[in-house]
Amino acid sequence: MEIAALAEQILKGDRRSLARAITLVESQRADHQAMAAELLDRVSGAGRQAVRIGLSGTPGVGKSTFIEAFGCMLTGQGLRVAVLAVDPSSARTGGSILGDKTRMERLSREPNAFIRPSPAQSHLGGVARRTREAVALCEAAGFDVVLIETVGVGQSETMVSMMSDLFVLLLAPAGGDELQGVKRGIMEIADLVLVNKADGALKPAAQRTRADYAGALRLMRRRPQDPEDFPKALCVSALEADGLETVWGEMRGLLEWRRARSVFAQTRAEQARHWFAEEVRQALLARLETPGARARMAALGAEVAAGHLAPLAAARDMLDALDAPDAGENGPAGPA
Amino acid sequence: MEIAALAEQILKGDRRSLARAITLVESQRADHQAMAAELLDRVSGAGRQAVRIGLSGTPGVGKSTFIEAFGCMLTGQGLRVAVLAVDPSSARTGGSILGDKTRMERLSREPNAFIRPSPAQSHLGGVARRTREAVALCEAAGFDVVLIETVGVGQSETMVSMMSDLFVLLLAPAGGDELQGVKRGIMEIADLVLVNKADGALKPAAQRTRADYAGALRLMRRRPQDPEDFPKALCVSALEADGLETVWGEMRGLLEWRRARSVFAQTRAEQARHWFAEEVRQALLARLETPGARARMAALGAEVAAGHLAPLAAARDMLDALDAPDAGENGPAGPA
Structure with missing residues (x-):
């Protein structure tokens, strides 16, 4: 190539x-x-820069329907939209079909849209790096909006929020009790909470749920750099394409506000710094993943398990081996 | 010295x-x-080997009272008891007084007891290592039982359970709703769930709570190597020293069962292997914590934040610097 x-x-x-x-x-x-x-x-x-939107929601809230409707609304305005999916469960389960084109048939036919399903990955560190690189490629390809979709399991939300300009939590209408089901950590990173399915018989329940979340958001510590009414809870209907333009308006308004106060650029700078440090940590730990290092870890681990070697002494052996001139059997070799 | x-x-x-x-x-x-x-x-x-018991419970469940009563019961049987505390919040809050001798006055006067408060530590990796080493010292000093106490915040429980032979979750009587308040992860590592304060007016509530948890435990996946009725929920009253001998009996019974099936030794072997791997990882990451490495991380991080350097390129610089012969300004220097 x-x-x-x-x-x-x-x-x-x-x-x-x-x-x-x-x-x-x-x-x-x-x-x-x-x-x-x-x-x-x-x-x-x-x-080139796109608006990077992180989007989370548990299965069943209508995430694909929302992305399809929201994405088509954006392409209808002449904007180019990329959808990336992060599914930390795919390594275990063989992959759920997040971002699957067959679930976003209309959007996938749009010439201004690009949809990429979640790759099967072994660990969240690898997923983070590859997703960041995919976002960078989408930006270089001139997309105006990059939607990064994930499922509600905590760690992956934090990761996605660290590469997004704003973060959206999508919910379904529910009884007041279910408010507890959403992890506090996810509420804390959300800029917008959207209650989907605000249509037909579910509309009153959606409005109640929205009010519950609006109340909960008011009780949480506000981000001092944001407008007073953020984070905000809104109703939408992906099915009837209702409220989507309002959502996009709120997003643009928030980003404008942040840009005017340099918060936007500061956040991206902080994110870059975070990923630099994370990259260094992951690269150090990756030294344990060469075939030679794995074999040695396994051998020393067996000695430790058998009681022939103390964990600390075995660790010293392993570190010495990593630093030895011939350690990197798959990496650069030779002394300085 | x-x-x-x-x-x-x-x-x-x-x-x-x-x-x-x-x-x-x-x-x-x-x-x-x-x-x-x-x-x-x-x-x-x-x-020498002690019985290592991990103990968790949120503030207010009577953890100190329980440890004092349980510890005195054990010393009353001629056993030597050490109490270690792990408080991952102490770095942030300046230290709550877990394991404080003034809260276990009677036990601290026992000649066969040793109580060590939680040290203030900066990160959980450091806490883990120091606690493991403290456990090893207590075992060498001939203690029969080492109680490792922690608070209910998830990560520290997992850590303590990885250095314990059995894990106890202490709870207070509560309405059925509060069952949700206990993280599923903690329920999954508990061998015994003890509902404390089963005395006076709270006794009926304690019995209901015990029944609720017994039901919840039955719904969880059983550990195939354990007796059928484990994990088990019991009522105790630390205040009235009621049920403590039953608890100790259950503990000994479970450990006997596991010893007879080699599960006890296997678990300790797995734990040792785990700590060996963890030790290697922590030692690799510690290379970023020398004064020289910190300064370089900060300088490169500033370049990245300013947009002068891409995160990936900066990470490569940092890794090259770590591998350079003069990298370890506080460590062993010189080429091979």
Whole structure:
């Protein structure tokens, strides 16, 4: 694959090239990762920015229907929309079908839309890195809005919020009791709480749920840099495409406010700093994942389990082995 | 300090020497850590084992009262009891007084008891290591039972359960609703759920709470290696010292069962293996905590935040710097 040509196609907004580039970024192969790094270097110079929206909601709240309706509303306004999915459960369950094109048939046919299902990944650190790189590629490809979708399990929300400009929690109408079901941590990162299915017989329940959440949000500590009425709870109907323009208006208003106060740029700067530090930590821990290191960890672990070696002494052995000149059997070798 | 003499005193069961040794283990100073490692090497040869009991419960359930009553019951049987406290909140709050001697006045006067309050620590990884080492010292000092106390915040429970032979969750009587307040993860690691304050006017409520938890425990996946009626929910009154011998009997019964099936030894082997791997990971990440590495992380982080450097490129710089011969400004230097 010619990286220069691929970069050029991405900068032109070619969706097929974008898809190939994301596949490259997702690959575990060392040569692919080197190519991905070169590609990211090449396209990042363009300095393009999309509005990055993190979106969370448990299964059943109508996430796909919402993304399809919201995405089509945006493309209808001439905006280009990319949808990325993060599914931390996919490693265990074999993958639920988040971001599946068949569930967003109308949006997937839009020439201004790009939908990418969740890759199967082994650990959240890897998912984070690949998703960040996919976001960067979507921005380089000139998308105006990048929706990063995830499911309600806590850790993945925090991760997605650290790469988003704003974060949306999607809910279904429910009895007041269920308010407790939403983790406090997720409420704390949400800029907008949207109660979906505010249509037909469910409309009154949706309005009550919205009021419950509006009350709960008022009790939480406000972010001092945001307008007084944020975070905000709103009703929408993805099915009837009702309230979606209001949502988009609220999003733009919030981002405008933040841009005017440099909060937008500060947040992105903080996020970049966070990912730099995380990248360093993950790279250090990745030294334990070469075939040689894994084999040695297993052998020492067996010695420890058998009681022949204390955990601390075994750890010292392992660290010495990692630092030995021939340690990186799959990495750069040789003493300085 | 003479490490050989200190080790000798610990093996004789001297409490004052034990206290000094734990202080050594808790110290962040490099020379103290080297002495602590030598000390642990010296005493571990004795091969003594205590029953390690992890104990969790939110503030207000009567944890100190329970430990005092339970501990005195054990010392009354001629057993030697050590109490260690893990308080992951102490770094933030300046330390709550878990394991404080003034709250366990009677137990602290027992010649066969040793009580150690929670040290203020910066991160859970450090707390884990120091607590494990304190447990090892208590075992070397010939204690029969080591109680490791923590508060109900999830991560610290998991950590304590990974260094315990059995795990106890202490609760107060409550309405049925509050069952949801206990994190599922904590229920899953508990071998015994004890509803305290089963005395006076609260007795009926305690019995209802016990029944609620017994029902909840039955719905959870049983550990195939344990007796059919475990995990078990029981009522106790720490205030009236009621039910404590039953609890101890259940504990011994469970441990006997596990010993007879080699589950006890297997679990300890798995724990040792876990701590070996954790030790390696923590040691790798600790390379970012030398003054030189911190300064470089801060400088590169500022470049990233300012947009002068991409997170990935900065991470590569940092990793190269860590691997350079003069990287470890506080560690071993020089090329191979």
